[in-house]
Amino acid sequence: MKDQTPKCGRAGRGWARAVNAGAWVITALLLLAALLLVGARLLGLEAYAVLSGSMEPAYPTGSLIYVKAVDPETVRVGDPITFVLNEDLVVATHRVVAIDEENRCFTTKGDANEAADGAPVRFENLLGKPVFCIPILGYVAAYVRQPPGLYVALAAVAIVLTLAFLPERWGKSSGPKHRSKSSDGLPINPPSKGDET
Numbered sequence: 001m002k003d004q005t006p007k008c009g010r011a012g013r014g015w016a017r018a019v020n021a022g023a024w025v026i027t028a029l030l031l032l033a034a035l036l037l038v039g040a041r042l043l044g045l046e047a048y049a050v051l052s053g054s055m056e057p058a059y060p061t062g063s064l065i066y067v068k069a070v071d072p073e074t075v076r077v078g079d080p081i082t083f084v085l086n087e088d089l090v091v092a093t094h095r096v097v098a099i100d101e102e103n104r105c106f107t108t109k110g111d112a113n114e115a116a117d118g119a120p121v122r123f124e125n126l127l128g129k130p131v132f133c134i135p136i137l138g139y140v141a142a143y144v145r146q147p148p149g150l151y152v153a154l155a156a157v158a159i160v161l162t163l164a165f166l167p168e169r170w171g172k173s174s175g176p177k178h179r180s181k182s183s184d185g186l187p188i189n190p191p192s193k194g195d196e197t
Helices: 007-037 040-043 137-144 150-172
Strands: 045-049 063-070 081-086 090-100 107-108 127-132
Touching: 045 127, 045 137, 063 137, 107 127, 137 150
Parallel strands: none
Antiparallel strands: 045 063, 063 127, 081 090, 081 127, 090 107
16 A cells, blocks of 8 residues: 655655754754853863963863862962963963962963063962863853853754754644554545445
8 A cells, every 4th residue: 555645744744853853963062062161160160261372282272171270289380270360350371380489479371472471370360270171162152151142042042942842843734634544554444335436
């Protein structure tokens, strides 16, 4: 017996399945990005975007670095540290090239810079030491933290959620409303003798 489902119904269900699968893939990627951006806090890590090339190649521009808080006394010469740079609360990550224990401050330098930083970093300005970094994700983090990127991210989440749930309804409505055959090909409601032609 031939399948009597209209071709447009089969095509509609196929399209709905494809959209549904695509929506779930995008949802999974968004959840992964959210976990990388926010979930790291559960492990005691803070994420910061690298927006300059002063620490290349260790931390390429556009990377997202994960920083763990540490005691200033545990920092050694040669360690990269993340710290508050100035009164505007600008955050930087550079390598320690000298430590002044008496005045409780670090001298730092970017790996790609020729000279050490002009101002010392006070121990109390230390945020922590980078644990690892993920290339490119810093661009995404910097973009979605403020408008218009924040609005784009919220709109993307709304669209993905819509696509994740609507295709199932589209697929159901595009198929035949009444099926005359069971899955094994036998009539569900066989015609009575008076109805036969």
